[in-house]
Amino acid sequence: MKAIFVGASPTAIMTAKSLLARNHEVIIIERDKEKIDTLTTEFDCGFLHGDGSKPSILRETNPQEDDMLFCLTGHDQTNIIASLVGRSLGFDKVVTKIEDPSYEHICIELGLEATIIPSRTISRHLADMFEGRDSFELSTMFRYDASTISFVARQQHAGAINELELPKSSRIICIYRNEKLIIPQEAEEIEEGDEVIVITYQKNLEELHAQLDLDSSNKKKVSPE
Numbered sequence: 001m002k003a004i005f006v007g008a009s010p011t012a013i014m015t016a017k018s019l020l021a022r023n024h025e026v027i028i029i030e031r032d033k034e035k036i037d038t039l040t041t042e043f044d045c046g047f048l049h050g051d052g053s054k055p056s057i058l059r060e061t062n063p064q065e066d067d068m069l070f071c072l073t074g075h076d077q078t079n080i081i082a083s084l085v086g087r088s089l090g091f092d093k094v095v096t097k098i099e100d101p102s103y104e105h106i107c108i109e110l111g112l113e114a115t116i117i118p119s120r121t122i123s124r125h126l127a128d129m130f131e132g133r134d135s136f137e138l139s140t141m142f143r144y145d146a147s148t149i150s151f152v153a154r155q156q157h158a159g160a161i162n163e164l165e166l167p168k169s170s171r172i173i174c175i176y177r178n179e180k181l182i183i184p185q186e187a188e189e190i191e192e193g194d195e196v197i198v199i200t201y202q203k204n205l206e207e208l209h210a211q212l213d214l215d216s217s218n219k220k221k222v223s224p225e
Contacts, residue, residue, distance in 0.1 A: 001066045002027060004091075006052030006082045007073030008035050011097070011118065013043075015070065020045055027061050053082040058089055068093040076103050083112050101179075108152050108195060147202040148173070151214050153194040161188050167207045170200035 002025035005012040016026045026045040029052035030036050036047045050057040052071070063069070069086040071079040076098045083096040095114045096107055107115040151157075157164060161172055161184055175182040176195040182188065190196060200208055208214070 001025070001068070002061075002064075004058075004061045004063070004067060004069045004086075005029065006058075006069070006071045006079070006086075008032070008039060009072045009074055012070060012072040013039070015072075016043065016045060029057060029061075053078050053085060055085050055089060058082070058086055063090045065090060065092045067091055068095065070095045070097075072097045074099075076100050080107065080110070080112070084110065087111075105152065105195065108150065145202045146199060147205055148197060148199045149205065149208070149214075150195050150197045151212065153190050153192055153196055155192050157196070157212065158190055158192045161190060162186060164190065165211050166198065167200060167204040167211060170198055170204055170208060173197050173199050 003016070003019050005016055005026070005028045008028050008030040012028065016028060019026050020043065026043075027048060028036075028039065028043075028045060029048045029050060030039075031049070031051055033049050036049055040047060048057060048060055052058060052073070058069075061067075063086065069083070069091040071082040071086070071094065073079055073082075079096050079098060080103065083094045086094050093114070094112065095116060096112045097116050097118065098104065098107065099117070099119055101117055101120060104115055104117065164172075166172075172184055174197045175184055175188070175190065176197075177191060177193075198208065
């Protein structure tokens with residue numbers, strides 16, 4: 001298993017350093033040749049000079065299903081394109097970094113399952129620290145065989161929550177609408193365009209996708225940023 005990084009950003013370099021220390025294979029793709037020349041003296045990993053959003057460059061990494069692609073450049077559109085190209089070439093796991101939260105909805109609709117917004121994560125953490133709260137990661141909440149996914153509601157999903165067909169032991173835990181959190185009550189209605197978060201057992205995921213008619217352009221697993 002190897003990790004491929006598109007863009008030698010500070011986040012990419014720090015993550016790559018951690019993975020190398022754990023004896024994982026790492027390849028970094030970077031447009032800036034001078035930056036590559038500097039990093040080769042510091043890191044014992046593979047480097048590719050070029051645009052990581054181009055299929056010809058990503059193919060050179062010989063992607064396998066168990067490899068992970070991190071798209072961490074400083075340009076949101078490049079990260080989104082690189083993620084889509086990488087997924088089409090066989091990367092099963094793709095991480096997409098965006099700085100502009102307005103792209104998050106688009107990433108969900110494109111089926112980019114692991115989208116991170118570092119500025120938002122850090123700002124929430126700092127605000128919690130200021131108010132004296134102890135924050136904890138989402139991963140500490142959802143353990144064992146629990147799984148969560150989100151999907152953008154289409155016309156067929158609109159209506160009362162209790163009329164939405166969900167697999168047994170699956171529940172809607174929250175809805176995001178117009179950048180606002182909604183904790184749904186029994187009488188709550190889903191509106192077209194809502195981002196709906198569902199918690200279920202891992203064994204129910206396939207059934208959930210089928211019943212809600214979720215395809216690769218509309219679903220994502222929820223994971224901590």
